[in-house]
Amino acid sequence: MDTKDLLAQALKQCMKKAPLEKITIKDITDACGVSRQTFYRHFKDRQDLVNWYFDKILLESFEHMGEGKTIYDGLVKKFTFIHQEKLFFEAAFKNDDQNNLRDHDFELILAFYTNRIQDKMRHPLSEELQFQLEMYCQGSIYMTVKWLLSNAKTSPQILAKQMTDSMPEKLRKVFTDLDLL
Structure with a gap:
């Protein structure tokens, strides 16, 4: 699984617990074990x-x-x-x-x-x-x-x-x- 897919799967996991507008980049990166810098290398937000x-x-x-x-x-x-x-x-x-x-x-x-x-x-x-x-x-x-x-x-x-x-x-x-x- 590439990094983008990993981040998408982490976001989906976070969405089980909170609405999208309440989910932070930190929540997503913590869920998949990557850094914020890695997130921002792939996505702007x-x-x-x-x-x-x-x-x-x-x-x-x-x-x-x-x-x-x-x-x-x-x-x-x-x-x-x-x-x-x-x-x-x-x-x-x-x-x-x-x-x-x-x-x-x-x-x-x-x-x-x-x-x-x-x-x-x-x-x-x-x-x-x-x-x-x-x-x-x-x-x-x-x-x-x-x-x-x-x-x-x-x-x-x-x-x-x-x-x-x-x-x-x-x-x-x-x-x-x-x-x-």
């Missing part, structure tokens, strides 16, 4: 660690999209992992600090979808399509947080289907035409 961990799972969830995998498949994988790591993500999504996970998720997923579409279309998104994509990404993050904070009563498969079914029509057509949906 606690939220940077949270976002790194989320990036890791999100990128793993979506890395095969376009190679026979669809947005639905990526979402199922993402929601399954979030559900498995419920304690971590509940605390992370509740946090409103600067550089919080909701904002980070939006930036990451918007960039991912934008790049995926542009790579396949070979030109920038129209203003209208960019607007629809941003609105869709904001809505999907809101619904992901709502799902998680309401005890994730719906399965990851049903939530992924609801997300893909709720896509604006023009955006859906682009994703369908590009074999991403």
